[in-house]
Amino acid sequence: MTVEEISILSAAIAVSFGALGPGLGEGRAVAAALDAIARQPESAGTISRTLFVGLAMIETMAIYCLVVALLVLFANPFVK
Amino acid sequence: MNSPLVIEPLFYVGPVPITQPVVATWVIMAVMVLFSLLLSRHLKPRPGRTQAVMELITGALDHQIEEVVQSDPAPYRVLIGTIFLFVLIANWSGMLPGVEPPTAHLETDAALALLVFAATLYHGVRSNGFVGYLKTFAEPTWIMIPLNLVEQITRTFSLIIRLFGNVMSGVFVIGIMLSLAGLLVPIPLMALDLLTGAVQAYIFAILGCVFIGAAVSEGRDAASQERSPS
Numbered sequence: 001m002t003v004e005e006i007s008i009l010s011a012a013i014a015v016s017f018g019a020l021g022p023g024l025g026e027g028r029a030v031a032a033a034l035d036a037i038a039r040q041p042e043s044a045g046t047i048s049r050t051l052f053v054g055l056a057m058i059e060t061m062a063i064y065c066l067v068v069a070l071l072v073l074f075a076n077p078f079v080k
Numbered sequence: 081m082n083s084p085l086v087i088e089p090l091f092y093v094g095p096v097p098i099t100q101p102v103v104a105t106w107v108i109m110a111v112m113v114l115f116s117l118l119l120s121r122h123l124k125p126r127p128g129r130t131q132a133v134m135e136l137i138t139g140a141l142d143h144q145i146e147e148v149v150q151s152d153p154a155p156y157r158v159l160i161g162t163i164f165l166f167v168l169i170a171n172w173s174g175m176l177p178g179v180e181p182p183t184a185h186l187e188t189d190a191a192l193a194l195l196v197f198a199a200t201l202y203h204g205v206r207s208n209g210f211v212g213y214l215k216t217f218a219e220p221t222w223i224m225i226p227l228n229l230v231e232q233i234t235r236t237f238s239l240i241i242r243l244f245g246n247v248m249s250g251v252f253v254i255g256i257m258l259s260l261a262g263l264l265v266p267i268p269l270m271a272l273d274l275l276t277g278a279v280q281a282y283i284f285a286i287l288g289c290v291f292i293g294a295a296v297s298e299g300r301d302a303a304s305q306e307r308s309p310s
Contacts, residue, residue: 045147046147049144049147049148049286052279052282052283052286053283053287053290056242056287057238059242060238060242063241063242063245063249064241064245067241067244067245070083070084070085074083074084074085074086075083075085
C-alpha cells in the first residue's frame, strides 16, 4: 500500500470511530434531557439551553476527528 | 478537489493578497452597519414592522444573555449580539450563489474566537480587578493553576474548530454531492445547513457568553467566600 491509500483508509477509520462515541453520548444526553423536561416542563428553557451547550461540547469530539481526517487527506506531511 | 484548509487569493492590493472570505466578511460588515444605521435613524416610540422585528431579536438576545450571566445584560449585549448576528449571516450567506461562507475558513473563526477570548480577559479584569482576576486562576486551589491556564487555551481552540468544522463540512458535503449527483440534488442538505448554521451561531454566542460570565462570576464567588468564611 502506498502512503496515499493508507491515508484514505485512516481518514475513513478516524471519522467512523470518531462519530461512534459522540453519537452514543449525544443520544444519552438527549434522552436524559427529555426525561428531565417530562418531569419538570416548567424548566424546559434552562434544560434545553444547557442541552444545546452540552451537545456542542460532545459534538466537538466528532468535529476533531473530521478535522484530523481532513488534515490526513489534504495536508499530509508524508505526501509530497 | 480543493483543500478546505487552503485559500487562493482573489486579487492583490499592493503586496497584500485579498481572499474570498475577506471580501465576504467586509460585505457582510457593510450590510450590517448600513442596515443598523438606516434603522436607528428612524426609531419611533410606535415601532414599524422592521423596528418591531429588531426589537424582538434584541429582547430575545437580552433574555438569553441575562439567563447565562445572571446579571444585567447591558455590558455584553453589543459584543455577543454582534457576534451572533454576524455568525448567523455568515453561515447563511452560503445560500447565495457564488458565495462561500467566510466562517467555513479557519481564519475567520480564529478571529472571532480570539475576540471572545479578549472579551473574557477584559470583562474578568473589569469586574474583579487585575489581581482579583489572576486569583481566579488559583481556584479552588493553587494546584489547579496549570489546568486553568490550559483550559483557557483549549476552550478557545475548540470554539474555533467547532464553528469551522460544522460550517466547512456542510459546504464540503454540498460540493461533493454536486459533483457526484448534479443539479438540485443537494437542496435538502442546504436546508439542513440552514439549521446547522443557526444552531452553530447560537452555540458560538452562548459559549462566548458562558466564558465571559464565568470570568465575571468566578471572582464574585471567590470574593463572597472570603467575606463570609463559613
